[in-house]
Amino acid sequence: MSPVLQLILAISALIILHELGHFLAARLLKVEVEEFGLGFPPRMLTLFELGNTKYSLNWLPLGGFVRLKGENSPEDYDQPGSLHAAGPWTRLAIYAAGPAMNLLAAVIIYAFIVAQIGAPDLSKVVIVGISPNSPASEAGLQDGDLITLVAGENIDSTDKLHNTIYAHLGESIDLAYQRDDQINHVSLTPREIPPTGEGAIGILMSNPVQSVDITQALPLGARATYNHAMLLLTLPGEIIRGAIDPAMARPVGYKGMYDIYQEVAKLESPIPESTVNLNILQFFATITISLGVINLLPIPALDGGRILFTLPEIVLRRRIPLSWQNTINAISMTALLLLFVYINLLDFIKPITLP
Known part of the structure; x- marks a missing residue:
């Protein structure tokens, strides 16, 4: 077709x-x-x-x-x-x-x-990037490590990890992480003045993706729809205050939609094996x-x-x-x-x- x-x-x-x-x-x-x-x-x-x-x-x-x-x-x-x-x-x-x-x-x-594609598990924190010569790198942490404990505090969110680390700048702290179903411990010292663009221990963190069934996905679908609708409603205000280029937010007709559709169809699907x-x-x-x-x-x-x-x-x-x-x-x-x-x-x- x-x-x-x-x-x-x-x-x-x-x-x-x-x-x-x-x-x-x-x-x-x-x-x-x-x-x-x-x-x-x-x-x-x-x-x-x-x-x-x-x-x-x-x-x-x-x-x-x-x-x-x-x-x-x-x-x-x-x-x-x-x-x-x-x-x-x-x-x-x-x-x-x-x-x-x-x-x-x-x-x-x-x-x-x-x-x-799954949904982020907001109760867990995983390392997705490590800066060279940073405390995390020198301690042997790797991408994919799941951080579970820092300075005796259970880590159940990215905010909790950030706040705990920054509460112990310049102090040696114990950090527990899970790798290959094993829990390991390392000691490291968060930097008080890290290099520009790096955090105190030099990691990029995210939430790991977990599988969800359709009953769990429906509320997330509703939230995504709400956020998308609100983005459209606030778009004129964002254009007026100069936050968005009007040329990038202009309405399009059928040809414009077709041009976008062609480009979108060329993108690789996040799940290559998916039939859609x-x-x-x-x-x-x-x-x-x-x-x-x-x-x-x-x-x-x-x-x-x-x-x-x-x-x-x-x-x-x-x-x-x-x-x-x-x-x-x-x-x-x-x-x-x-x-x-x-x-x-x-x-x-x-x-x-x-x-």
Whole structure:
């Protein structure tokens, strides 16, 4: 399968997953779904009808859509089963379900990656580098040694090791380490003034990687998704204060995504024997998180904008007229489409520079 087709199918699947979130929430909350479309109109054919829902195949093969009863139709505003006949909390849940599905997909992707490569054991400390002529080197420590005890203190974190060593600068201390399932002891003296770029005993430390099952990986996948989402949300502020080069953080269109996808596909997977390139999975995790986060932004025409329109009804018990919502959404959608065209043109006029 060509890389272009792979990318199109993957992005389409993530967009359809987003729409599936809206679809399932609507069905669960008794709001009628008039059409679930694969691709975007114009319609190619109707695949089948089930209940009151038409399932269609459309000509533009990117993503999909869900059309809810009365979504944009003032004439169906108060009809039973229509979106706007439902309560505000019901509508809010339906609007949020699409982005939630994208974020859930990211959790699962990250959990799969963690289950494949393992997770750091934060309760253990391993040596991953030793400076020449340092106390650690002269004591015979090696990469891979697991430090268990320093100056009588059990070592259960990198912070604990650092603090214990720096509490005994210039003093001879006992250090216990595990190598090949054997515990060994050495004596060394942490330097009070180590060379620039080196620590008191001259080691680089890390946490060893441990195998995890899927139940342990899911919380780690959720944490990775949260951190990734927060990184996206704080990105504009980081650009404004000059911490990140705007050119490296600019949005990209389909060509930009394809360029990145090609480079990512060339990278060696962290687990070469894995049947799936984990770098590609992380790339798609980035896309699905972006879909989820961007759609939650309070911009009219997006899910976040629709949530914003629902809040006055919850807080003030007053509903914004549907005609106003439709007008604002139409203006915003036009602006978003123009921005979308501009971003995609920029991919050709000024291609992204990949590191």
